[in-house]
Amino acid sequence: xxxxxxxxxxxxxxxxxxETVRSSPxxxxxxxxxxxxxxxxxxxxxxxxxxxxxxxxxxxxxKIRGVANQFANRPKGGHFVTMSAGNYxxxxxxxxxxxxxxxxxxxPETAPVSRSILIKSFGVEVERVPTNSLMTVVNRCVQExxxxxxxxxxxxxxxxxxxxxxxxxxxxxxxxxVVVVCCGGGGLLAGVAAAIKLSGCDKTRIYGVEPExxxxxxxxxxxxxxxxxxxxxIASGLAPxxxxxxxxxxxxxxxxxxxxxxxxxxEAAVSTxxxxxxxxxxxxxxxxxxxxxxxxxxxxGKNVACVLSGGNIGKDELANFPD
Ligand SMILES: Cc1ncc(COP(=O)(O)O)c(C=O)c1O
Numbered sequence: 001x002x003x004x005x006x007x008x009x010x011x012x013x014x015x016x017x018x019e020t021v022r023s024s025p026x027x028x029x030x031x032x033x034x035x036x037x038x039x040x041x042x043x044x045x046x047x048x049x050x051x052x053x054x055x056x057x058x059x060x061x062x063k064i065r066g067v068a069n070q071f072a073n074r075p076k077g078g079h080f081v082t083m084s085a086g087n088y089x090x091x092x093x094x095x096x097x098x099x100x101x102x103x104x105x106x107x108p109e110t111a112p113v114s115r116s117i118l119i120k121s122f123g124v125e126v127e128r129v130p131t132n133s134l135m136t137v138v139n140r141c142v143q144e145x146x147x148x149x150x151x152x153x154x155x156x157x158x159x160x161x162x163x164x165x166x167x168x169x170x171x172x173x174x175x176x177x178v179v180v181v182c183c184g185g186g187g188l189l190a191g192v193a194a195a196i197k198l199s200g201c202d203k204t205r206i207y208g209v210e211p212e213x214x215x216x217x218x219x220x221x222x223x224x225x226x227x228x229x230x231x232x233x234i235a236s237g238l239a240p241x242x243x244x245x246x247x248x249x250x251x252x253x254x255x256x257x258x259x260x261x262x263x264x265x266x267e268a269a270v271s272t273x274x275x276x277x278x279x280x281x282x283x284x285x286x287x288x289x290x291x292x293x294x295x296x297x298x299x300x301g302k303n304v305a306c307v308l309s310g311g312n313i314g315k316d317e318l319a320n321f322p323d
């Protein structure tokens with residue numbers, strides 16, 4: 001990787017991105033960061049736990065933060081293409097409608113049809129293709145139809161936009177001991193970790209959380225380069241086939257470690273959160289799952305912040321989870 005790109009991620013750049021996100025016409029929300037005890041559900045953890053409610057974010061996930069900064073830094077009225085069946089696709093479609101730009105989402109044909117319907121409702125074109133030809137179709141759109149590709153996790157503007165979450169967190173807890181963030185391609189984790197460390201919180205330990213069946217960043221840390229794998233997890237947002245290159249470089253600089261959880265632990269976390277009054281999707285519950293399953297070392301007595309990254313889950317899916 002071009003090491004210079006990692007070095008362009010400075011506190012000034014992240015603060016500027018935060019202003020862009022804050023003043024975005026997309027209406028990005030400074031989401032609440034609340035102490036767990038406010039939920040009134042007892043929890044067996046011996047730390048002071050705060051949760052950042054990105055499930056209450058516009059479009060239902062943090063992705064709108066990065067998308068707001070991506071669109072602000074691209075030519076108005078462009079024709080964009082992306083590849084996503086999930087929260088990025090929803091935020092991309094919402095932004096396309098708002099900016100009046102033409103957009104296309106290439107998604108795997110295995111994605112729920114309801115996803116295509118939702119994304120199309122924002123006026124964006126959807127093409128459903130076999131998973132192994134997603135990139136070929138995106139490349140065709142770029143080369144033959146002159147569209148601009150927007151990446152859903154490996155993009156400097158996107159990551160800088162996600163960093164706004166980390167800066168907001170520090171407004172409430174200026175020096176957290178531990179921050180726990182889920183990881184898919186690594187854009188969110190990289191942005192939040194860079195924001196916290198570049199703000200001078202040298203002692204804060206930042207942990208990434210991945211499902212056992214989709215642990216590309218974990219493997220990338222071991223192999224010391226961004227790697228891919230065949231992924232499988234109930235947390236589909238955390239299961240892209242590759243760790244991002246820029247996210248990997250930022251995570252290896254700013255993240256303490258990546259810990260793993262299994263799908264049962266994720267399901268249990270979704271249920272616990274639901275009982276506390278919070279609708280959180282499996283990907284969004286992963287960081288919380290790692291805390292309650294004791295996967296994060298040395299939490300006792302610490303000030304801990306946990307990101308609940310998204311809440312896009314239907315009641316049909318929720319009904320399958322344990323009580
Ligand atoms: C709710 C949720 N959390 C986390 C992630 C992972 O984000 P990243 O790919 O930036 O690591 C996603 C990705 O779609 C998501 O939808």
